[in-house]
Amino acid sequence: YGNDRDFFFARLELIGDLWKKGLFGGWGALVTSDFFLKPENMVLARESGCKVLFSGVESFANTWLKSVKKSQNTLIPQVDMIRNCLDEGILFLYGMMLDPFTRPIADLRDELDFVLGTPAITLPSYLSIPIPILGTPFFHDCVKKNALLPLTKVRDLDSTTLTVRPHEPIE
Numbered sequence: 425y426g427n428d429r430d431f432f433f434a435r436l437e438l439i440g441d442l443w444k445k446g447l448f449g450g451w452g453a454l455v456t457s458d459f460f461l462k463p464e465n466m467v468l469a470r471e472s473g474c475k476v477l478f479s480g481v482e483s484f485a486n487t488w489l490k491s492v493k494k495s496q497n498t499l500i501p502q503v504d505m506i507r508n509c510l511d512e513g514i515l516f517l518y519g520m521m522l523d524p525f526t527r528p529i530a531d532l533r534d535e536l537d538f539v540l541g542t543p544a545i546t547l548p549s550y551l552s553i554p555i556p557i558l559g560t561p562f563f564h565d566c567v568k569k570n571a572l573l574p575l576t577k578v579r580d581l582d583s584t585t586l587t588v589r590p591h592e593p594i595e
Contacts, residue, residue, distance in 0.1 A: 425455055425456070425458070425459045425465070433468070436468050436469065436472045437472070439451060439472045439473060440471060440472030440473060443472060443473030444473070448473070449473075449475075450473045450474065450475035450476075451472075451473055451474055451475065452474065452475055452476035452477065452478065452515075453469070453474065453476075453477055453478070454477075454478045454479070455477055455478070455479050456479065456480075456496065457479055457480075457496055457497055457499055457500060457505065458496065458499065459477075459479070460479070460499075460500050460505045460508065460509070461499060461500065463508065466508065466509055466512040466514060467512065469512075469514065470512050470513055470514055474514055475514065475515060476514060476515040476516075476517060477509055477514055477515070477516055477517070478516075478517040478518065478549070479505070479516070479517075479518055480497065480518060480519055481497060481502050481505075481506075481518040481519070481520060481548070482494055482497055482518075482519065482520060482521040483497070483520060483521055483523075483535065484502050484503070484535055484538055484539070485527075485531070485535055486498045488523065488526070488527060488531075491526070492523070492526075492554075502545075503542060503544060503545055506518070506544070506545040506546060507544050507545065510544075510545075510546070515546070516545075516546050517546065517549045518546075518548055518549060519548055519549055519550045519551070519552060520535075520539070520548040520550075520551050520552070521552055521553070521554060522535075522536075522551055522552070522553055523553065523554050524553060524586070524590040524591060524592070525553075525554060525571070525588045525589070525590055525591060526591055527591055528591055528592055529592055552583040552584070553583060553584070553586070554588070555581050555582070555583050555587075556572065556581065556587060556588055557581060558578065558581075566588055571588045571589045572587060572588060572589075573586065573587055573588065573589060
């Protein structure tokens with residue numbers, strides 16, 4: 425999508441021509457949430473053979489998104505973004521970030537209950553926890569706060585292993 429709109433339109437036209445010739449059955453893309461600010465983008469994508477879009481929703485909790493500087497994910501209500509994409513006939517895939525380091529377990533359960541109780545949206549493709557990847561600001565923040573769990577190894581930074589002291593007791 426990017427900043428060069430003419431290039432975006434040219435790519436969609438080329439992909440659409442190739443798709444209409446039957447060279448492939450459809451295509452998918454990873455897009456940022458600003459793609460959904462213009463509903464015509466989804467129409468153009470569908471008309472050029474797009475079958476699936478992936479975008480990092482990360483959370484339905486706008487307060488948390490803003491607290492971790494992910495305000496770009498609050499530009500459009502997440503449910504509307506997903507529903508609009510599905511209404512256009514394009515499958516919407518996304519991941520969710522469950523952050524036990526800054527949020528109570530009850531909040532995480534409430535968010536998962538929200539997703540499971542909202543039939544208008546797809547289920548997340550994956551659930552992840554924040555990863556303190558070496559050298560990132562989050563890693564340095566964890567080191568400064570002595571938040572890394574003892575005996576954490578680089579191989580533990582896999583988005584499923586608890587490596588940072590949680591908000592609530594581990595038990």
